[in-house]
Amino acid sequence: MKTRQALRFALDPTFAQRRDLGRHAGASRYAYNWGLERQRAALAAGATTVRLPSAMSLHKEWNRWKKGRDGIPWWPEVSKCTFQEAFHDLEWGMRAFWESRAGRREGPRVRFPRFKKKGRSRDSFRLTGAIHLHGRAVTLPRIGTVRVWEDAARWVERIQVGSVRVTSATVSREADRWFVSLAVEVERAVPRRPVAGDTIGVDLGLLALATLSDGTVIEGPKALRHGLRQLRRLSRAHSRKQRGSHNRARAARRLARHHAKVAHLRRDHLHKLTTRLAKTHGRIVVEDLNVKGMLGNRRLARALADAGFSEFRRQLAYKCRWYGSQLMVADRWFPSSKTCSSCGAVKAELPLRERTYRCESCGLVLDRDLNAAINLAGWAYPAVTASAAETRTACGADCKTGPRPAGGREAGTGTAPERRHSMAAVDGGLTNVH
Numbered sequence: 001m002k003t004r005q006a007l008r009f010a011l012d013p014t015f016a017q018r019r020d021l022g023r024h025a026g027a028s029r030y031a032y033n034w035g036l037e038r039q040r041a042a043l044a045a046g047a048t049t050v051r052l053p054s055a056m057s058l059h060k061e062w063n064r065w066k067k068g069r070d071g072i073p074w075w076p077e078v079s080k081c082t083f084q085e086a087f088h089d090l091e092w093g094m095r096a097f098w099e100s101r102a103g104r105r106e107g108p109r110v111r112f113p114r115f116k117k118k119g120r121s122r123d124s125f126r127l128t129g130a131i132h133l134h135g136r137a138v139t140l141p142r143i144g145t146v147r148v149w150e151d152a153a154r155w156v157e158r159i160q161v162g163s164v165r166v167t168s169a170t171v172s173r174e175a176d177r178w179f180v181s182l183a184v185e186v187e188r189a190v191p192r193r194p195v196a197g198d199t200i201g202v203d204l205g206l207l208a209l210a211t212l213s214d215g216t217v218i219e220g221p222k223a224l225r226h227g228l229r230q231l232r233r234l235s236r237a238h239s240r241k242q243r244g245s246h247n248r249a250r251a252a253r254r255l256a257r258h259h260a261k262v263a264h265l266r267r268d269h270l271h272k273l274t275t276r277l278a279k280t281h282g283r284i285v286v287e288d289l290n291v292k293g294m295l296g297n298r299r300l301a302r303a304l305a306d307a308g309f310s311e312f313r314r315q316l317a318y319k320c321r322w323y324g325s326q327l328m329v330a331d332r333w334f335p336s337s338k339t340c341s342s343c344g345a346v347k348a349e350l351p352l353r354e355r356t357y358r359c360e361s362c363g364l365v366l367d368r369d370l371n372a373a374i375n376l377a378g379w380a381y382p383a384v385t386a387s388a389a390e391t392r393t394a395c396g397a398d399c400k401t402g403p404r405p406a407g408g409r410e411a412g413t414g415t416a417p418e419r420r421h422s423m424a425a426v427d428g429g430l431t432n433v434h
């Protein structure tokens, strides 16, 4: 099974390399804008979508132009892939715009590509060709060998064996740090079948990041909470400085640096959690949080965005596919919090502030989140019995399970035969991984 993913490393460039990286990013932006200008000119002259210059023809024209009288004398200093890839990006952006306009593209409307501005757009460029990863360094065309902060040895090994192939490298700047993201094709073993009974329910929360049905509680990283408080402080400091002043520019740099740090912390933490879940459990059940709906609530929105619920689901979906486990999403109306995990009684009301579940029917007293997590695990396997497990078809991460007979639960538990399992959308694009 071939999958695509991205390996991201923080670079530790020398002073001269820093300058080279900046130059490449500038060149990429320049070529993109140059191409966009021509696209716009072609449109103004009445070109239709079909006849708009392609990345290839733009690159050809660029090669003639760059050496000419109005050309750019600095072109030999920059790897030619930088230009080529910038034109590819432009072509992609144009196509996305047209397809979106023609209604052939899902999702929000795509805007017409805009010019990139220094300091406003992200500094980045992409290289193809001879890219080599070493233990603590990466060799890029034209730029040479740049040190990386992490040890990449385990990937080097896999590249040598041939199970991983590097296809391109995207270099980008975040605040004052440079990163390289290597796009790789990975040959993975066909995932194992999920083990029946090896099911875990995950209740995503605001206080604890996640509570698992086996009783494990995963706290949101403290560093992240501190980081967010500091972020607010820096953001206020920034907006108080006078526009155009040196102080404001300095405050902006500080804010950007800190922002990048917080984002990394969060992503790191989520990656650890989702990898652990997908690797150790054959079946993972999460609730279908209506994230969009909940984001409308501003106080909740902050905490929600912090916990990165949708990112959690996205990561879990593709990792489940890698490791051969199954991700199940309980339907939105399943009352995982209000149901007693012991007797199945359902409460009519359970305010968010009540952190402990107390059952009036059977007297169960349990942490609210743990109760919900157990219910989620039970949703996939209502009353797991040997015979019930046998009749259920084993199924990989990318198939849908249809309606199945109700399990051995008592009436009134919310278990209904028409309840269906839905699989989370699996993101097929490039994904960052640790």
Ligand SMILES: [Zn+2]
Binding pocket: 340, 341, 342, 343, 344, 345, 359, 360, 361, 362, 363, 364
């Ligand atoms: Zn009960």
